[in-house]
Amino acid sequence: QVQLVESGGGLVQAGGSLRLSCAASGRTFGSYWMSWFRQAPGKEREFVSSLGWSHGTTYYADSVKGRFTIWRDDAENTVYLQMNSVEPEDTAVYYCARTDDCSGYGCVVDESVVDYWGQGTQVTVSS
Numbered sequence: 738q739v740q741l742v743e744s745g746g747g748l749v750q751a752g753g754s755l756r757l758s759c760a761a762s763g764r765t766f767g768s769y770w771m772s773w774f775r776q777a778p779g780k781e782r783e784f785v786s787s788l789g790w791s792h793g794t795t796y797y798a799d800s801v802k803g804r805f806t807i808w809r810d811d812a813e814n815t816v817y818l819q820m821n822s823v824e825p826e827d828t829a830v831y832y833c834a835r836t837d838d839c840s841g842y843g844c845v846v847d848e849s850v851v852d853y854w855g856q857g858t859q860v861t862v863s864s
Contacts, residue, residue: 739763739853741833746858749823753862757818759833759855765793769852770836770845771816773807775829775860782832784846788816796842800826823862829858 745757759771773788786807787796795807806819820827833855836845844850 739765739835741835741853741855743831743833743858744755746831748863751823751825751862751864753823755820755823755860757820757831757833757858757860758863759816759818761814761816767837768840770839771807771809771832772836772845772851773816773818774832774834774848774851775827776832776857777826777829780829782848784848785831786818787836787845796845798846820860823860825862825864828860828862830859832857836846843853 740762742760743757744768749755769792770787770789773785775785776782779827785798785801786805788807788809797805804822835853836849836850839845848852
């Protein structure tokens with residue numbers, strides 16, 4: 738089993754920055770994707786960013802490209818999401834996710850094939 742624990746959410750002003758963390762424990766070896774999804778009030782959950790743990794390939798949603806950065810700390814089994822130039826539209830609950838047996842973008846962005854979810858962390862951007 739795998740456990741994912743997010744932290745780092747909070748309240749930030751538009752234009753500011755925030756860093757989210759997702760610490761993984763349990764079965765952390767192997768090839769998989771670590772991703773961030775988010776769900777805004779009244780909206781469906783959507784893909785934000787993903788990183789292939791064994792090869793480092795990254796993907797970003799168009800809405801966050803150039804503003805958000807995903808990276809990992811192998812020693813800590815932690816994936817981070819650096820959020821810069823945040824906008825009120827970034828307000829959402831952010832979820833860390835892990836997808837196994839995924840070959841690329843098509844399944845990385847598909848929440849229905851996610852194997853493990855974190856509990857979520859609230860990010861609120863004030864205007």
